[in-house]
Amino acid sequence: xxxxxxxxxxxxxxxxxxxxxxxxxxxxxxxxxxxxxxxxxxxxxxxxxxxxxxxxxxxxxxxxxxxxxxxxxxxxxxxxxxxxxxxxxxxxxxxxxxxxxxxxxxxxxxxxxxxxxxxxxxxxxxxxxxxxxxxxxxxxxxxxxxxxxxxxxxxxxxxxxxxxxxxxxxxxxxxxxxxxxxxxxxxxxxxxxxxxxxxxxxxxxxxxxxxxxxxxxxxxxxxxxxxxxxxxxxxxxxxxxxxxxxxxxxxxxxxxxxxxxxxxxxxxxxxxxxxxxxxxxxxxxxxxxxxxxxxxxxxxxxxxxxxxxxxxxxx
Amino acid sequence: xxxxxxxxxxxxxxxxxxxxxxxxxxxxxxxxxxxxxxxxxxxxxxxxxxxxxxxxxxxxxxxxxxxxxxxxxxxxxxxxxxxxxxxxxxxxxxxxxxxxxxxxxxxxxxxxxxxxxxxxxxxxxxxxxxxxxxxxxxxxxxxxxxxxxxxxxxxxxxxxxxxxxxxxxxxxxxxxxxxxxxxxxxxxxxxxxxxxxxxxxxxxxxxxxxxxxxxxxxxxxxxxxxxxxxxxxxxxxxxxxxxxxxxxxxxxxxxxxxxxxxxxxxxxxxxxxxxxxxxxxxxxxxxxxxxxxxxxxxxxxxxxxxxxxxxxxxx
Numbered sequence: 001x002x003x004x005x006x007x008x009x010x011x012x013x014x015x016x017x018x019x020x021x022x023x024x025x026x027x028x029x030x031x032x033x034x035x036x037x038x039x040x041x042x043x044x045x046x047x048x049x050x051x052x053x054x055x056x057x058x059x060x061x062x063x064x065x066x067x068x069x070x071x072x073x074x075x076x077x078x079x080x081x082x083x084x085x086x087x088x089x090x091x092x093x094x095x096x097x098x099x100x101x102x103x104x105x106x107x108x109x110x111x112x113x114x115x116x117x118x119x120x121x122x123x124x125x126x127x128x129x130x131x132x133x134x135x136x137x138x139x140x141x142x143x144x145x146x147x148x149x150x151x152x153x154x155x156x157x158x159x160x161x162x163x164x165x166x167x168x169x170x171x172x173x174x175x176x177x178x179x180x181x182x183x184x185x186x187x188x189x190x191x192x193x194x195x196x197x198x199x200x201x202x203x204x205x206x207x208x209x210x211x212x213x214x215x216x217x218x219x220x221x222x223x224x225x226x227x228x229x230x231x232x233x234x235x236x237x238x239x240x241x242x243x244x245x246x247x248x249x250x251x252x253x254x255x256x257x258x259x260x261x262x263x264x265x266x267x268x269x270x271x272x273x274x275x276x277x278x279x280x281x282x283x284x285x286x287x288x289x290x291x292x293x294x295x296x297x298x299x300x301x302x303x304x305x306x307x308x309x310x311x312x313x314x315x
Numbered sequence: 316x317x318x319x320x321x322x323x324x325x326x327x328x329x330x331x332x333x334x335x336x337x338x339x340x341x342x343x344x345x346x347x348x349x350x351x352x353x354x355x356x357x358x359x360x361x362x363x364x365x366x367x368x369x370x371x372x373x374x375x376x377x378x379x380x381x382x383x384x385x386x387x388x389x390x391x392x393x394x395x396x397x398x399x400x401x402x403x404x405x406x407x408x409x410x411x412x413x414x415x416x417x418x419x420x421x422x423x424x425x426x427x428x429x430x431x432x433x434x435x436x437x438x439x440x441x442x443x444x445x446x447x448x449x450x451x452x453x454x455x456x457x458x459x460x461x462x463x464x465x466x467x468x469x470x471x472x473x474x475x476x477x478x479x480x481x482x483x484x485x486x487x488x489x490x491x492x493x494x495x496x497x498x499x500x501x502x503x504x505x506x507x508x509x510x511x512x513x514x515x516x517x518x519x520x521x522x523x524x525x526x527x528x529x530x531x532x533x534x535x536x537x538x539x540x541x542x543x544x545x546x547x548x549x550x551x552x553x554x555x556x557x558x559x560x561x562x563x564x565x566x567x568x569x570x571x572x573x574x575x576x577x578x579x580x581x582x583x584x585x586x587x588x589x590x591x592x593x594x595x596x597x598x599x600x601x602x603x604x605x606x607x608x609x610x611x612x613x614x615x616x617x618x619x620x621x622x623x624x625x626x627x628x629x630x
Contacts, residue, residue, distance in 0.1 A: 134560070134563075145497055148504060148505035149505045182460055182463055182545060182548050182549075189463060189545075190464045190543075190544075191463075191464050193545075213548075213549070214548065214549035214553035214554075214555075214556065215553065215555055215556035217556065218556060218560065227549070228505075229497070229505075231545060231546045233528075233529065234495055234497075234529035234546050234550055235529060235549055235553055236529065237528045237530040238529035238530065238532055238550055239553070240529075240530055241529065241531075241532065245533065245570070249568050249570060249571070253564050253566060255560070255564060256564070
């Protein structure tokens with residue numbers, strides 16, 4: 001399998017990407033090929049500096065970089081020699097099996113939707129975020145910003161996508177799905193959640209347990225918590241700020257340390273035809289290593305195949 | 316001024332309400348009359364037990380109590396001798412100038428909307444929550460659940476209501492108003508926030524500073540952060556759960572201790588014709604004392620009058 005890696009994305013590229021690859025190669029013996037996309041001379045120089053030598057590595061030169069604040073569609077169109085554009089070219093042409101980047105999130109999303117496209121039957125692909133639960137496990141919050149406005153059917157599909165991810169990648173036998181809502185009782189909610197509730201309830205592909213509230217995010221009440229991307233984004237960013245706050249306050253606590261979203265590497269785009277993982281802009285070495293491991297796991301478990309089967313329309 | 320207090324609301328009523336009154340009377344010399352509504356014999360017995368004797372106190376007997384989980388409209392209709400129903404009767408008839416309760420939130424809202432009603436021009440009254448900022452001050456998040464679905468104009472009015480509260484009660488000279496959104500740039504957002512942005516920008520009654528994100532909630536970026544009640548409710552409940560988590564983890568930190576929403580007493584219903592303050596169900600003595608102080612401040616500053624002037628239609 002070929003894992004394509006954008007070496008130029010994120011605030012600490014390409015040095016942290018190289019260090020992440022070093023970390024990955026030191027601790028893993030899987031035979032995957034790593035396609036490192038970016039400025040060839042810079043990457044070579046860093047590989048030498050950090051003594052990273054492996055026949056699993058191939059460098060693919062990219063003469064351009066899409067900046068973190070560039071307009072996604074415009075940048076992808078105008079910078080066809082950028083690391084992100086080349087990554088999606090490799091993915092779409094079958095030369096890569098998965099693509100990882102900590103670069104411009106918007107460009108990664110646009111690239112995923114327009115090159116490898118949504119899986120047939122998936123109305124809206126989505127991105128989730130990991131929730132550090134008190135029991136030491138991880139939960140999944142989905143959507144966290146890709147879909148700011150949703151229809152009830154979107155939430156039901158996010159639930160299916162999140163459930164399959166939680167089952168095959170987070171190793172939950174029968175993930176419980178909760179709908180984020182204003183209150184626990186059925187019938188509570190805004191127009192969207194009131195309409196989504198019966199659809200989730202009737203969805204036989206998921207183990208829907210009903211409404212959950214903001215206070216339940218870090219508990220083991222449900223493995224997957226579903227909401228539209230506006231609320232999910234606000235919750236995620238608030239949680240991230242709690243971690244920053246904990247750091248600033250000099251608190252060293254095992255659970256709060258797990259609010260460091262970097263340790264999870266990145267978040268998968270769910271509902272597109274190949275594994276695409278988007279890292280945090282501030283990704284360091286561990287994040288890159290973990291994103292490579294997640295991509296491998298998604299391929300090994302054939303998560304995409306399982307999602308495709310799940311959304312296959314009856315003929 | 317007459318402050319009416321529901322002695323029967325909340326998980327620890329009426330004992331914590333009595334202790335709160337004791338605390339208030341010990342530390343304040345203002346001449347307000349306190350109208351204690353509830354079971355007369357129970358209240359008398361507790362006043363004796365805690366040695367609370369003051370000619371500022373009048374007990375008003377209420378033979379019924381609305382439970383925390385009763386249906387608001389039904390309960391208010393059927394239990395006209397309940398402490399909440401009597402409180403609103405006193406308020407509407409002018410016998411009380413403010414009403415405080417830690418009881419059934421829904422019944423408090425319905426009571427406020429149907430007895431003293433929304434101020435003319437206010438499309439939807441709202442409730443906010445205090446945000447413990449890192450600089451030691453308080454911010455205001457509004458709406459936190461009363462209005463799960465909003466129109467852009469509602470957000471603009473919440474901003475005005477929140478701004479007046481922040482100015483006159485939280486003592487900010489020129490409160491900055493932020494719109495909670497997916498990103499900082501103008502143009503970002505869901506349908507609601509994209510439509511609300513220009514309305515907020517053109518609103519000359521507020522000092523609108525643009526979009527804020529989930530990560531900004533505890534910062535001094537804006538004194539008032541505005542959103543619809545669905546997102547606000549999820550954020551508030553998540554923040555409350557962080558406090559519980561901090562407690563369970565045995566962390567004692569000055570800032571995180573301020574996540575204890577009880578210390579703020581309660582939240583005001585903004586946009587109705589008299590001061591109404593709703594306490595948390597788990598209110599203890601300090602919360603009651605602080606709710607009395609907030610009611611007095613709202614009356615002294617004539618917050619309602621200022622809101623009325625602000626919403627006065629041009630003739």
